[in-house]
Amino acid sequence: MHCERARELLSPYLDGELSPDEQRSMAAHIEECDRCARLATEFRRIGRTIAEAAREPAPHTLAPRVRAALVQATAAEGEGALLLPARPGAVGWVRARPQMHQAAVLAAACVLTALATWWVVSASDQQRRLEQEVVSAHIRSLLQERQIEVASSDMHTVKPWFAGRVDFSPEVKDLTSEGFVLLGGRVDYIDGRRVGVLVYKRRQHTINVFVWPSARSESTPPRSMAQKGYNLMTWSHNGLTRWAITDLNAGELRQLQELM
Amino acid sequence: MTLLSRFERLALPCMEAAYNLAFWLVRSRPDAEDIVQEAYLRALRSFGTFRGEDMRPWLLAIVRNAAYRWLNHRRRTGNVVSLEEAYAGNVGEESGGGEIAADEPSAEARLIGAAERDYVVRALAELPPAFREVLVLRELEGFSYRDIAEVTGAPIGTVMSRLSRGRGELRKALTRLIEKDEPNAL
Numbered sequence: 386m387h388c389e390r391a392r393e394l395l396s397p398y399l400d401g402e403l404s405p406d407e408q409r410s411m412a413a414h415i416e417e418c419d420r421c422a423r424l425a426t427e428f429r430r431i432g433r434t435i436a437e438a439a440r441e442p443a444p445h446t447l448a449p450r451v452r453a454a455l456v457q458a459t460a461a462e463g464e465g466a467l468l469l470p471a472r473p474g475a476v477g478w479v480r481a482r483p484q485m486h487q488a489a490v491l492a493a494a495c496v497l498t499a500l501a502t503w504w505v506v507s508a509s510d511q512q513r514r515l516e517q518e519v520v521s522a523h524i525r526s527l528l529q530e531r532q533i534e535v536a537s538s539d540m541h542t543v544k545p546w547f548a549g550r551v552d553f554s555p556e557v558k559d560l561t562s563e564g565f566v567l568l569g570g571r572v573d574y575i576d577g578r579r580v581g582v583l584v585y586k587r588r589q590h591t592i593n594v595f596v597w598p599s600a601r602s603e604s605t606p607p608r609s610m611a612q613k614g615y616n617l618m619t620w621s622h623n624g625l626t627r628w629a630i631t632d633l634n635a636g637e638l639r640q641l642q643e644l645m
Numbered sequence: 646m647t648l649l650s651r652f653e654r655l656a657l658p659c660m661e662a663a664y665n666l667a668f669w670l671v672r673s674r675p676d677a678e679d680i681v682q683e684a685y686l687r688a689l690r691s692f693g694t695f696r697g698e699d700m701r702p703w704l705l706a707i708v709r710n711a712a713y714r715w716l717n718h719r720r721r722t723g724n725v726v727s728l729e730e731a732y733a734g735n736v737g738e739e740s741g742g743g744e745i746a747a748d749e750p751s752a753e754a755r756l757i758g759a760a761e762r763d764y765v766v767r768a769l770a771e772l773p774p775a776f777r778e779v780l781v782l783r784e785l786e787g788f789s790y791r792d793i794a795e796v797t798g799a800p801i802g803t804v805m806s807r808l809s810r811g812r813g814e815l816r817k818a819l820t821r822l823i824e825k826d827e828p829n830a831l
Binding site for chain 1: 660664783
């Protein structure tokens with residue numbers, strides 16, 4: 386092996402990243418070439434010195450501080466909401482409120498138990514009728530030229546647009562960084578009332594998310610179903626019922642639901 | 646087990662590595678602490694996308710992004726090195742990665758005792774971040790090229806040439822520092 390080639394391979398050789406063959410021929414070269422051997426020794430020694438001297442021990446206050454911030458974020462946002470994009474300015478939350486966290490977990494457990502009971506008792510005709518209506522509305526929207534009445538990827542444009550058009554304020558999230566591009570919104574008519582619709586796009590797939598105030602105040606966990614080749618999910622949270630429908634696969638729809 | 650405790654079990658053992666990478670990128674202890682905290686919060690929020698066994702490369706990629714955001718912010722607000730300068734500055738990325746002259750008097754030969762550590766640390770601090778980060782990940786954390794590629798988002802070939810070039814530059818910086826401090830050492 387020529388020195389020139391050996392110099393190129395020296396670094397990966399020292400790191401054990403060469404193929405066994407190359408590793409062997411490098412070792413052989415270093416055996417017989419003093420200059421390359423010297424450089425190898427020097428690099429090894431510098432590497433060892435970095436390992437010994439460059440480590441900057443984390444201050445012992447760091448771990449408790451970070452844990453407190455994590456606990457606080459969990460308590461403030463709820464575990465489900467943790468799948469949302471990070472908010473800027475999150476740095477600097479240092480006060481821990483573990484009791485909040487416990488309370489939130491307890492509350493979540495209670496809600497879940499209550500919901501499970503309620504769900505078993507009342508899976509109903511109403512749901513099936515709504516499902517039909519949502520599918521029809523989705524197909525209608527795809528046939529229309531204007532799927533969107535307010536076209537904007539800016540949630541601060543879309544949310545105010547609903548004011549005066551529906552009697553509630555739907556939560557609008559920009560999920561572009563997660564691959565769900567907000568195209569805009571429109572108003573539709575479902576279950577005898579005006580409802581808000583948020584329109585997202587993922588690749589070539591349109592996702593309509595219908596939103597209206599829930600009849601009951603409880604939240605309901607997400608439920609998935611499929612009809613006429615469309616995937617649907619419905620859930621309610623914060624007093625609003627949502628139905629999402631798309632020709633996207635169920636996994637990615639589920640991802641959108643979690644993000645919302 | 647809750648999401649938080651699952652996350653903590655995997656992520657807290659990586660904190661030393663996270664802090665070291667942040668520190669070596671921004672070279673400020675308080676800023677490194679803020680960056681680690683921000684990165685951990687971000688990591689918790691995208692924990693759902695974490696697949697795999699070893700959390701370190703995944704987490705350190707988030708730490709690295711936070712550190713570069715911070716560096717860019719610092720550049721915009723007026724001082725110190727930019728990311729662009731770091732990559733495109735006087736130390737060319739592609740030029741002559743393999744050329745290392747072993748005929749110059751070796752830096753090692755002139756290093757004496759405890760001073761050696763001091764020089765190595767100072768020389769490392771002088772390197773552009775693109776080289777500093779791969780050296781820290783390799784020498785301090787013992788990362789494989791694949792893991793370094795995951796952290797830095799660069800192809801493995803680039804990781805290899807940056808390490809090669811980084812070691813050469815580090816050696817040059819060492820020589821320079823020693824000559825400056827001890828002109829009579831030669």
